[in-house]
Amino acid sequence: MIDEQHQWFKSMDGADLLSTTRSAALCAHALLEDSYLICPDLQQDPRFSDNPFVTGPPYLRAYASCLLKSRGHNIGTLCIADTTPRPFSQADVTALRDLTAWAQTELLLTQLSDAQMRLMSELDQAQRAAQTDALTGLWNQGAIQDIYQRAFQRRSRRRMPLSLLMIDIDHFKRVNDTRGHSAGDDVLQQVAASIGQAIRSQDALGRSGGEEFLVVIEDCSHQQCAGHGHTCIATSAWPALGWL
Numbered sequence: 001m002i003d004e005q006h007q008w009f010k011s012m013d014g015a016d017l018l019s020t021t022r023s024a025a026l027c028a029h030a031l032l033e034d035s036y037l038i039c040p041d042l043q044q045d046p047r048f049s050d051n052p053f054v055t056g057p058p059y060l061r062a063y064a065s066c067l068l069k070s071r072g073h074n075i076g077t078l079c080i081a082d083t084t085p086r087p088f089s090q091a092d093v094t095a096l097r098d099l100t101a102w103a104q105t106e107l108l109l110t111q112l113s114d115a116q117m118r119l120m121s122e123l124d125q126a127q128r129a130a131q132t133d134a135l136t137g138l139w140n141q142g143a144i145q146d147i148y149q150r151a152f153q154r155r156s157r158r159r160m161p162l163s164l165l166m167i168d169i170d171h172f173k174r175v176n177d178t179r180g181h182s183a184g185d186d187v188l189q190q191v192a193a194s195i196g197q198a199i200r201s202q203d204a205l206g207r208s209g210g211e212e213f214l215v216v217i218e219d220c221s222h223q224q225c226a227g228h229g230h231t232c233i234a235t236s237a238w239p240a241l242g243w244l
């Protein structure tokens with residue numbers, strides 16, 4: 001691969017190099033070609049005869065390379081080099097082109113998979129946003145109903161207890177009317193947080209309406225569930241709402 005100043009060896013066999021300057025890169029010349037570059041004897045070619053890899057170790061003599069493109073740009077080459085001069089047959093060139101096409105496809109697949117990962121993460125975020133209540137961060141009405149329906153189907157199969165807590169803030173409208181809408185929002189957030197603290201981590205809590213909450217509780221006896229309900233109501237944040 002080649003950038004403005006360097007040539008980077010991403011994969012190599014028979015030599016051990018990490019990078020060179022671009023000015024010393026044989027492949028920099030290949031980038032100026034349309035498709036491939038063949039040089040049976042580097043010493044005889046004025047483009048390469050004073051190249052440090054030709055005049056010094058490893059004293060390269062023969063070179064062939066094919067362009068690697070990405071999104072329409074020449075980004076590097078797949079190349080072979082030899083320390084003895086040698087001709088390249090049409091079969092050699094075809095093999096080099098095939099290998100390059102293969103490498104290019106692999107590059108493309110990597111890019112696709114990056115793009116797919118990005119898309120998946122965007123979808124994930126969009127899906128989460130579509131299932132979440134923006135004010136409280138709880139499951140929204142559609143999501144909590146979906147969770148309940150799935151739990152109900154599981155319960156039918158496994159014959160495990162399933163309970164629902166429906167929690168409604170009485171006279172909530174008064175908060176909005178007397179303290180304003182944003183105070184009402186604060187109350188909803190406090191109540192959501194209080195209920196969240198009172199239930200188990202495996203229970204699902206959603207906002208099923210303006211001032212209504214739904215908790216889906218699986219694998220818990222109805223008596224225990226009633227206990228959870230009382231804890232929700234008695235939980236510490238509620239006294240702060242005593243002025244309701």
Ligand SMILES: Nc1nc2c(ncn2[C@@H]2O[C@H](COP(=O)(O)OP(=O)(O)OP(=O)(O)O)[C@@H](O)[C@H]2O)c(=O)[nH]1
Pocket residue numbers: 135168169170171172173174176180181182183184185188209210211
């Ligand atoms: N601040 C705020 N208010 C909301 C939101 N969503 C719904 N409301 C308000 O919640 C109030 C609900 O009113 P009601 O259904 O009469 O409920 P209530 O006053 O608690 O009456 P009861 O349930 O019968 O005790 C309405 O005034 C809605 O405008 C919200 O996201 N934020």
